[in-house]
Structure formats: C-alpha cells, structure tokens
Amino acid sequence: MSQQTKPLNRRQFVKAMAGASTLLAVPHVIPGSALGKDGAVPPSERIVLGGIGIGGRGTYDLGCFLEQPDVQFVAVCDVKEARRVAVKQLADQKYQNRDCAMYCDFRELLDRSDIDAVLIATGPNWHATAAIYSARAGKDIYCEKPCTKNISQSLLLAETMRRCGRVFQAGTQRRNLPHFAFACELARTGRLGPLRTVYAHPAGMTTAMSRWLPPQEAPPIEKVDWDMYLGPAAWRPFNSVMLNGFHFEKGGGFMGTFEPGGQFLGGGVLEWGSHCVDLCQWAADKDSTAPVEYCPPEDGQIVATYADGVKLILREKDWLPLGSCPVRFEGDTGWIETGDSGKFVLSSPELLAGRKVEEIGGYPATFHVRDFLDCVKTRSQPKCNADIACYSHIACHATNIALFLGRKVQFDPVQHEFLGDEQANRLRSEAIRAPWRI
Template identity: 30%
Template sequence: MENGKKKGMTRREFLGFSALGLAGLTILPSWSMNGIRIAPSDRVVLGFIGLGQQGLSDFGGFAQCPGVQVAAGCDVDSMKRERFVRRITKWQAENGMPQRCDQYEFYEEILERKDIDAIEVATPDHWHALCTIHSCQSGKDVYCQKPLAYTITEGLAMVKAVRENKRVLQVGSQQRSDKEFQQAIALVQQGAIGHIEKIYARVGEPPKPFDLPEQPVPNNLNFNQWMGPLNDPKIHYHPDLCPPISLDPEKNEQLWGAWRWYRETGNGYTSDWGAHMFDIAQAAIGMDGSGPVEYIPKGYNGTKYATMKYANGIVMTEQPYREDNPNAQGIQFIGDKGWIKVARGYIECSDPSLLEKKETKIAKGQYETSAPHMQNFIDCVRSRENPIAPVEVGCSTNTLCCLTNIALELGRPVKWNPATLSFVNDKEAAAHRLYWYQYRNPYSLPDWY
C-alpha cells in the first residue's frame, strides 16, 4: 500500500485540486432560525459530498439543528447537484439566511473551502475512506454515513486520519441516538436480564455477484468519477447503481442505489443493516472498539445461521429476533434472567415490570431525517468532544460486517484477533478484497498502521 501523501507535496497537489480554483471565501452575517439568533461564532457551516437520497435525508436532519448553514454540495451527477442547490436555497430563504449554495463535481474542490467547518459524506461506501481521510487532512470534521467503509483496512486508515488530525467524526448510525435502542442498551448493561448468553440480530442477506447488464452512461453522470478507486473490470454502468432523477417536474429516485447489494460494489444487508443492528449489539455488551473472535458462515457443517463468537462466551447469530415478524430487522438480547427485543419504533421485555411494550410504525424516510444524531455531531464540532458514534465504533462494527462476509465467501470459519487487528494464521483471509484491495490508479489508500 502506498501512502497518499508524499514528502514535499503541497496540500493542493495531494488533494488533486482542479484548475478551476475558488473566487474567495463566503462571508455570511448572523441570522436567526426558529426565532433563535445565531452568531457567526456559533455557526457550523457544512459541505455535502454525495447528494442522492441519503444526502438529502441527512440534510433534513441537519436542517433542524440551530446554527447550521450549508455552503456547498458535491456529486458526480449534475442533475442531483442542481436539485440540491434548489432545496438548500429554498430552505435558506424560508429561514432568513443568505441564499447561496455552490455546487461541485469533484470533492477536492469543497475541501479547499476555508469557510466550511464540516463535511457530510453520503457517497457509496467505496468512496467513504478517501473522502473522509482527505476531509480530515483538510481540517474538516466529518459526518460519515454507515457503514464506515467498504473494507477493513479502509476503516483502520480512517481512524488514523481522524486521530492524527484531531478531528471529530460521527458515524451515521442514528440508532445510537434513538431512545428505544438507548433504553435497551442501558437495561442490558445494568444486568436487568442477567448475564447475556445469546444475541439474535436480524439484518438480511449478504451481497451477490454483480449481474446488472451494461447500459449507456447518461450525459449528466460522470461514471468514471463514481467508480473512483474500484478496479474490478466486471463493473459497468446500470441505472440501478446511480438511480436517475428529473428536475422539471421534479421526480426523485425510485430506489436506493443497488451498489449495496453486489460484492463488487458493496456488502449487502450484512453491512447495510448490520452497521445498525450489529452496532447496537456491540454497544450493549461493551464491545465497542473490539468484536467477535470467530466467524462461522451459514451452511458450514450444518450451521443454520451466520454465527459470531466473542471471547467472553457470548454468541451472536444473524437470525430472526421475533417469531411473528421473521424478516424484520431488529435485535433480541437473551440473558439468563430474561430477554429484551428492540427495533426501530419497537421495544419489549420478558419482564413487563422493566418496561412497557412499545410498537410504533415508522413512516418511510422518517428515521433518516430525525435530528438528535445530527445535533450530537454539531454539539461535538463545537465542544471538540467525541460524539456518540465516534470513528472507532464505526470501524469495529464495519470490521465485524466485513469479516462475516469474508467467512461466507471463503465457506469456512475465520478467526480474528481484535487486539492486534489481524487474522489468526490465515493468509487466505488476509488476501481477501474485503480486507484490502489494490485501488485503481491514480488512487491510493494511506497506511493505517
């Protein structure tokens, strides 16, 4: 692995800054939001990288946080850039803010902006590492969507970049800030259901081989830039990877980017929902920053469910957490004195005296635009404290998800040492693409060690 920053290289050269340049800084006066006057010193100015459904949903959360301004957005699709600018300037006008939002095709240009404090990264997973690392090196704090990265070493390199550059990073694992999940974590840690023996975490199916037929790339999309560091020759353009939109009249994406569901471009439900449910399981049993020591794939010697074993004896399986809704994503903690089940809008305990059962239907898009997780990040940008889902948490959860898929693709158990961040006598697993892969030129991942 080559280090992306060479001795003697300027920051502009390192970031690959384009020849377009910047006219100067945007000077914004104080303004009020919801009747609260925001002084310039209290304002947090955001730039967004990735302007699809997830980026827009996250903006809906940030828009509820007093003191937040949005100065720019970046995407490889020119139509999504224009949609973003329209929405931001409309929001600015409604809240009495100066109406300006610049748009960029290449994220390096946003990172040269001196007036931007923090970056939202809502790109496909294979771009998370480089966008985050370069943001940190440019002095920006980062709100990075989950899962933290596409591979294990990318996550480790992101941890190094955050800490070496003294930045704040919040992983977009909103469940960490959700009251039902917070309540479940607290009860488990208080010993309310005794010693935890098993965890059922339903997340969904692993990724499948890329099988989308090739189609012509539309003029509004820079698909080469979308590919970025990915170097698999089997990958080509299909609209499911980059769901199209229209502007006049506005018609938004009809599906989430399907890159999630293919091995060559994502990690399936294992990471998409595992970054939520496995993440909560790790938090509850005190394994943030650590993880299981053995991963046994579904189907190995009759194993019914993907199984993860911790050094303390706890066993977590990817299986239904409630019998009446087997396909729903959620978690069941099973202790020697009872159980707790929790999901979005749902919590239940074997002992009703500990809590009342609650089940509320979550409307489509409602969860993504909830503000507490974003507000926690903004608060920490100001205080310089660690947020509720710091980079180490995202890294350990991402490692767990990647290892689950590695074991499945190898068709056998894989042993991992969370202390040394290495496989146990397993060169084949260490050569797997989800541990590390050679980036396409001219991209390179900085060393993590």
C-alpha cells in the same frame, strides 16, 4: 452489587476533556500527523456544512441538518448535475438566496476553508475514501453507513480521525434513539444478568463478487462524471443501472454487486449489520473489539463469538413484530427485544423499573445529527464515532468473509488478522483505483 467504574476508553476520555473545554480549546484528539486546518477552532455559533453525494438518503439527512438552527449549508458536490441543481434549489429556497455552490469534484469543496463539516452520503463505495480526504482537509464528518468497504479501511478510517483530531459520526442513527439506547443500557448494566447472546438482523446473508454490466453510451461529463462516480472502485464501462443503483459496491471490498432490476446480491450482512451489529456491540460492551470466531450460516443463522463467550447471532427470521432493524439481548435473568417501531418487549416488567422510555418509531436521524453537531462544537466524540464504527464494521466484514469462504474463521481483534487462514487475510483489504489513495 455496586457498579464498577471502568477505565476510560478514548471516546470517554475525549468527552471528559471536553468537559474542561474552556481550558483546552484545541482539538483533544492529538494529531499524530500534521493534517487538517491549522489552528482550527470549532465555531462557537454556526457550523458551516457542505454535502458530498446528496441523493435520496442524503436529501433526508440534509433535511435533518437544515432544521438545525446552527447549521449553514453552503455547498453541494455530486457527480450528477441533476442532483447538484436539486440540492442547490433546496438550500437556496431555505435561505432565500442563491449562495449554495455546486461542485463535481469534492476536493474543490474540501479546499474551502469556510466549511467546517461535511455530510457524506455518496454510495458506500466512496464513504471511507471521501471521509479520509475530508479529515485530512480538516473537516468534521457525518458519514452515511456502511462507512467502510473492508477491515483495512475500517482501521484506517479510525486512525485517520484520531490523527487529524476530527469529529466523526457514522450514519448509524439508532444509537441515538431512546428505545435502542434503553435496550443497550439494560444489557450493559447487568439488568439482564450476565449477557449471553445478542441477536442482530442482517437483511441479507449472501455475498458476491463485484462485476460489470453491459456498456452504454456515457452522458457528457458535465451531466455525469462516470469516472468520479467509480472513484476508488474498479473501472468498468458506463451503465445507467449501475449509476442509479442504490447498491453499487455496497458491502464493498470483494463483495457488492448489482443486478439489473435492483436485485441485491452483495454486501451480505453489512446492509443492516452496520446498524444491528453496531447496537449489539454496544449492548455487549464490545465497542473496541469484535468477535473472535465466525461460523458460516447454519439453520438460517450466523453465529459469531466474542472472546468472553458472548454470542452474536445474525438471523433473518423469528423476530417479534417490532419493526425493521430488530435486535434482541439475552442475559441469564432477562431479555429485551426492540426494533424500528420504537416499541420493545421485556422478559419482565420489572426491568422497566419505573423508567419512561420515549417511543420514537421510524428511525429518524434528527437526534443523531444533533449529537454530531453538539460534538463539533464541544470537540467531543459522538455516539457513533470512528472508533466505534471501526469495530462494528469489522465485525460485519469478518462475518462476510466467513460467509464468502463458507467456513469458520477465527479472528484476532488486537492484531486484526485471521488465524491460520491466508485467504481470509487477503480479503481484509483491497487496492483502490488511482489516483485515489487513503
């Protein structure tokens, strides 16, 4: 059977247009609004980068950026003075100067016209809001996952990137690792036969409401800007556990909480789902849609179903020992399972068909960062652009809503609404705290 040519989606179109980039040197995604830097032309040589919210994960990401020869990191923004200073030292040491500027308010960093792109590695609470502000300021964006807190934000993020003609890369770096890409390719090209089921590991199948912790005396604002840390999230009194908690408002929306001692309650499937569900969406060729039905957990697994009947199953057990973040794709004639070890298991060696797939364990982000930087230069869209992230996040949010409501929900991925369930529909969005607005 010959492989059919499929209609271009927007990302492919943008990429195709980039092929003609000598002739079309302006951003190829057309701004429907008038935001961003006028006449911004991507720098041909060096990409000037700023960092927003550079903690543990952000420092790792930044390391991947700093090793790229065409990146110049010039500014850091963090609500914590200690982080600002640490990152400045890192950058200054790298460049042997004292040039890295420090900001507490990211809007000041975005005001700098010399900055082309930003790395956003704040807590998940800020991701979408900071990304949208950055896009409107004309910056390209590498944003850690999970990128959004709810369905509404996911759509708005994609729409903003499209309008502003920005390059956006979600920090779901597994799309740029060869073994995951190979697994998805087998599924997408029909080598497994008609695809029936894709499996994802959610790393958590509970949801919980956002909450407060006991008030503590807040540090001086120059040390920690607590109000800025809370940002778009609901106000609550200062608490150091929350400040340093990895999971503050992770999972976002109505979910996401933090318990003293680090116990993770909120977020549901969004933690790993933003990786694993994203890979399943890719494998099932569903990058521009989401499942239409979501069932609450039964026998340790959540089953979501796409319009064509393909099942997305989230389960925490019964995986082969292939490392964290495993996925499995099953078709009528074969299957493949892989994970963070870089190894994969095939139903039949024939599926390899002479291919050599590089084994890269440990989910490095270097390739993903490079993909982003290349796209910044060519004005094409990277592997995990905003349109793709939008729907993989929507799939996770809708799953979380089914989890929270404890009942089956049906979702229309075109109108972006749940069918006959007002409660579920109300959970699609949330007000963010003024003066922040998106």
